Amino acid sequence: xxxxxxAIAAVLAAIVRIMFFTPxxxxxxxxxxxxxxxxxxxxxAYLALGIVALMSIVYLWLHxxxxxxxxxSAGEVALLFTxxxxxxxxxxxxxxxxxxxxxDARLTLTLFLWxxxxxxxxxxxxxxxxxxxxxxxxxxxxxxxxxxxxxxxxVYLFRTLHPMPIVLKPDRPSLPVEMLxxxxxxxxxxxxxxVALIRARYRLALLRDATAVP
Amino acid sequence: xxxxxxxxxxxxxxxxxxxxxxxxxxxxxLSLWWRARRLRK
Numbered sequence: 001x002x003x004x005x006x007a008i009a010a011v012l013a014a015i016v017r018i019m020f021f022t023p024x025x026x027x028x029x030x031x032x033x034x035x036x037x038x039x040x041x042x043x044x045a046y047l048a049l050g051i052v053a054l055m056s057i058v059y060l061w062l063h064x065x066x067x068x069x070x071x072x073s074a075g076e077v078a079l080l081f082t083x084x085x086x087x088x089x090x091x092x093x094x095x096x097x098x099x100x101x102x103x104d105a106r107l108t109l110t111l112f113l114w115x116x117x118x119x120x121x122x123x124x125x126x127x128x129x130x131x132x133x134x135x136x137x138x139x140x141x142x143x144x145x146x147x148x149x150x151x152x153x154x155v156y157l158f159r160t161l162h163p164m165p166i167v168l169k170p171d172r173p174s175l176p177v178e179m180l181x182x183x184x185x186x187x188x189x190x191x192x193x194x195v196a197l198i199r200a201r202y203r204l205a206l207l208r209d210a211t212a213v214p
Numbered sequence: 215x216x217x218x219x220x221x222x223x224x225x226x227x228x229x230x231x232x233x234x235x236x237x238x239x240x241x242x243x244l245s246l247w248w249r250a251r252r253l254r255k
Contacts, residue, residue, distance in 0.1 A: 004243075008243075011239075015232070024221065025221075026221050027221070028222070028224060029221045029222045029223060029224035029225070029228075030223075030224050030225040030227075030228035031222075031224035031225075031227045031228050031231075033228050034227070034228060034231040034232075037231065037232065037235050038231075041235070080238065080239070080242050083238055084234075084235050084238050084239070087231075087234045087235065087238065088231040088234065088235055091227050091230050091231040091234065092227065092231065094227060095222065095224040095227050096224075193239075197242070197243075197246075200243075200246050201246060203250075204246055204249055204250050204253070207250060207253050207254070208249075208253055211253050
C-alpha cells in the first residue's frame, strides 16, 4: 500500500502543477489541460497491456501461474486507463471539434482496444478450468497488444481529425518548456500510479487464490 | 494591425474531464479495497 500512497501523492502533486502552475493555451483555453491526463492515461494503458502481453507469453512458455495472475491484474488496470482515455477525449473534443465523437481511425481503434480488453476479462471470468483460462486468455492478450502500434501510427496512416503526436514523435517536442515539464511530470506520476494499481490488484488476486475453496 | 486570437472559455469541459477521471480512478481504488475487505472476512 506504500507504493499506492506514493503514487496517489505524485498524481495529486502533478494535478496541483497542472491547475495552478501551467499556463492556459491561447487557442483552446483551459480545455487544453485535459491533454495532461488524457495522454498519460493511454500511455499507462499501453504499459499495462504490454505487461499483459509479456506475462501471457511467459505463461504460454513456462505455465507459471504467477505470470497468469500478473497478466490478469494488468488487464483490469489497462481497462481502467483505456476507459479514462475514452471518457476524457470526447470532453476535450466537444469544445474543440464541435462534436463529442467522430469515427476516425484513432478513436475507433482505441474503442476497439477497449472492447478487446473487456473481452479478455470476460473470457477469464467465463472459464473455470485455470489451465484453459490461462491459455485462451494469453492468446487473446498477445493478439490484442498488436493493436497498439496501429493506434499510435493511425494518425500517419489515415486521414484523421485527431491531433498528431506533439511529444512522442521523431522531431523535438512541439510543446513550450513549461507545458512539456508539466506533461512529463504528469506522465511519470501516472505511470507510477499504473504500476501501483497493478501491484495492488496482484495482491488481491493472491489473496483470492489463497482463500479459494479447492 | 494583426487581430489577436480570443481564448475561448472552455473551463467547464476542463473541470468535467478531471472530475470524470477522478471518479473513475477513485472508484477503482475503492473497488480494490472493497474486494480485499470481503475476501478477508
